[in-house]
Amino acid sequence: ELKVEQNPLFLSMQEGKNYTIYCNYSTTSDRLYWYRQDPGKSLESLFVLLSNGAVKQEGRLMASLDTKARLSTLHITAAVHDLSATYFCAVDGGYQxxxxxxTKLIIKP
Amino acid sequence: DVKVTQSSRYLVKRTGEKVFLECVQDMDHENMFWYRQDPGLGLRLIYFSYDVKMKEKGDIPEGYSVSREKKERFSLILESASTNQTSMYLCASSTSDTQYFGPGTRLTVL
Incomplete structure (x- = not known):
């Protein structure tokens, strides 16, 4: 059974700091997704990672995928308040x- | 831009009522999904559909049914609403890649 674990589940940090969210999954998968959700709103697609070693960057966010380690990271550089949100990773499990x-991220001014 | 719309943002129903949640997408996607989202539990798949009139159970189908009569529309039905179905319901559609989500319906069952 494919399981996906994120950590930390909650992160409070100061503006300007760097931090990383980790996403581990239990069995082989070729695709990994990162989404963002603002409070009371729906999910917005951030990144799709399709192969081992894939790295994608958008502004202060950078996502990477290591399929051998079954690990993806979402790195936040010089955080700003606008990045406060909940971040989800999701792994392609075949039909779903x-x-x-x-990970609920709070960035304090 | 892909657009996924849901019929209601907020809904309050009474126990035992039949509830319809509707989802419409405008990008001719074949795949559509219904999730519920509860604090600390992430997203849980209720049902999905990969074509008109085709449906598959997800992880938590009990107490729900779905209908897909047209490609663009996917309905979630609560036959007899119960208080434990109070939740945020999210619809999504996709090609073979990214899922695009609707704004969500926050359902409260009293």
Missing amino acids: LIWGAG
């Missing part, structure tokens, strides 16, 4: 996505 529990 398998979701992590989400």
Whole structure:
């Protein structure tokens, strides 16, 4: 059974700091997704990682995928308040996505 | 831009009522999904559909049914709503890649 674990589940950090969210999954998968959800709103696609070693960057967010380690990271550089949200990773489980529990990120001014 | 719309943002129903949640997408996607989202539990798949009139159970189908009569529309039905179905319901559609989500319906069952 494919399981996806994110950590940390909650992260409070100061503006300007760097931090990394981790997403581990239990069995082989070729695709990994990162989504963002603002409070009371729906999910927005951030990144799709399709192969081992894939790295994608958008602004202060960078995502990478290591399929051998079954690990993806979402790195936040010089955090700003606008990045406060809940971040989800999801792994392609064949006919459906398998979701992590989400990381609630609070960035304090 | 892909657009996924849901019929209601907020809904309050009474126990035992039949509830319809509707989802419409405008990008001719074949795959559509219904999730519920509860604090600390992430997203849990209720049902999905890969074509008109085709449906598959997800992880938590009990107490729910679905209908897909047209490609663009995917309905979630609660035959007899119960208080434990109070939740945020999210619809999504996809090609073979990214899932695009609707704004969500926050359902409260009293």
